[in-house]
Amino acid sequence: MIGRLNHIAIAVPDLAAAVETYRDQLGARIGPAQALPEHGVTVVFIDTGNTKVELLEPLGAASPIAAFLEKNPAGGMHHLCFEVPDIAAAMARLQAGGARVLGDGRPRIGAHGNPVIFLHPKDFTGTLIELEQVPA
Amino acid sequence: MIGRLNHIAIAVPDLAAAVETYRDQLGARIGPAQALPEHGVTVVFIDTGNTKVELLEPLGAASPIAAFLEKNPAGGMHHLCFEVPDIAAAMARLQAGGARVLGDGRPRIGAHGNPVIFLHPKDFTGTLIELEQVPA
Numbered sequence: 001m002i003g004r005l006n007h008i009a010i011a012v013p014d015l016a017a018a019v020e021t022y023r024d025q026l027g028a029r030i031g032p033a034q035a036l037p038e039h040g041v042t043v044v045f046i047d048t049g050n051t052k053v054e055l056l057e058p059l060g061a062a063s064p065i066a067a068f069l070e071k072n073p074a075g076g077m078h079h080l081c082f083e084v085p086d087i088a089a090a091m092a093r094l095q096a097g098g099a100r101v102l103g104d105g106r107p108r109i110g111a112h113g114n115p116v117i118f119l120h121p122k123d124f125t126g127t128l129i130e131l132e133q134v135p136a
Numbered sequence: 137m138i139g140r141l142n143h144i145a146i147a148v149p150d151l152a153a154a155v156e157t158y159r160d161q162l163g164a165r166i167g168p169a170q171a172l173p174e175h176g177v178t179v180v181f182i183d184t185g186n187t188k189v190e191l192l193e194p195l196g197a198a199s200p201i202a203a204f205l206e207k208n209p210a211g212g213m214h215h216l217c218f219e220v221p222d223i224a225a226a227m228a229r230l231q232a233g234g235a236r237v238l239g240d241g242r243p244r245i246g247a248h249g250n251p252v253i254f255l256h257p258k259d260f261t262g263t264l265i266e267l268e269q270v271p272a
Contacts, residue, residue, distance in 0.1 A: 001162055001163030001164075002162045002163060002164050002184065003184065003185055004184055004185045004186045004187075005141075005144070005184045005186060005187050005189070008141070008144050008213075008216065010261060010262075010263055012261045012262075017261075018261045021259070021260060021261065024233065025229075025230060025233045025235055025259075025260075026137055026138045026218070026230075026260075026265075027137025027138060027229075028137075028138050048138065048139065048140055048141045048218065049139055049140045050140045050141060050186045050187050051140075051141050051186050051187050053141070053216075055261075072262055074257070074258060074261065074262035075261035075262040075263070076257075076261070076262035076263060077144075077213040077216070077262075077263055080144065080189075080213070082162070082184065093161075093163075094161060094162075097160065097161045099161055121210070121212075122210060123157070123161075124157060124161075124162075125146060125148045125153075125154045125157065125191075125210065125211035125212070126146075126148075126208055126210035126211040126212035127146055127211070127212060127213055129162075
């Protein structure tokens with residue numbers, strides 16, 4: 001079912017500092033910062049050639065990554081995103097197996113304009129997993 | 137400097153249970169378990185097509201992931217591994233920039249038989265980063 005790793009997301013307290021670290025120390029290829037107020041984050045994508053690293057900084061008062069950064073003030077790996085060809089079929093299979101979908105259980109539109117869901121970390125070895133529908 | 141994301145490693149308390157979750161719930165392509173006593177882990181690789189997810193279970197009394205699992209009993213994302221063409225050049229650049237290399241500061245041979253180093257998470261937004269020398 002799961003296909004390519006679309007990205008690995010890292011929550012950071014200071015996006016400008018994180019960009020500097022990845023660019024100057026690690027020599028990474030960094031994209032432009034994009035504010036996504038509807039998702040409560042500002043994001044920067046790092047292109048690794050085969051996949052992406054997504055740096056996330058909280059935006060606004062109700063950012064979904066605020067609680068994570070309270071527990072991990074220096075930042076840290078936040079979630080993994082795998083591509084699936086059909087998000088409805090993926091949800092049906094996962095829910096039949098007892099896995100929990102976060103939120104109201106319906107896909108929403110993610111940062112790339114595709115439908116996404118998030119799965120409960122307790123059902124997946126402590127890892128927050130995003131599934132993104134990417135047409136084949 | 138950094139190239140492809142070689143893998144993202146997830147530490148798990150029970151490798152057989154994690155394999156079942158990734159295979160049966162997520163339909164992932166799972167490789168065979170490999171015991172690596174010299175690294176203190178048993179590993180399973182999941183092939184996502186573009187990169188790999190490495191599931192790590194502690195092996196032996198002095199496993200390097202034991203402390204992580206004490207703090208995160210359900211498991212969780214442990215490190216990211218980026219490929220570099222020349223590990224000595226990468227180390228020289230990073231140390232000149234003030235980044236700390238873990239251990240005795242010399243590359244050792246990693247799970248794929250290539251030289252690897254690990255960088256201090258405090259210098260990289262709370263993320264443990266492995267660099268692996270992969271010939272171009």
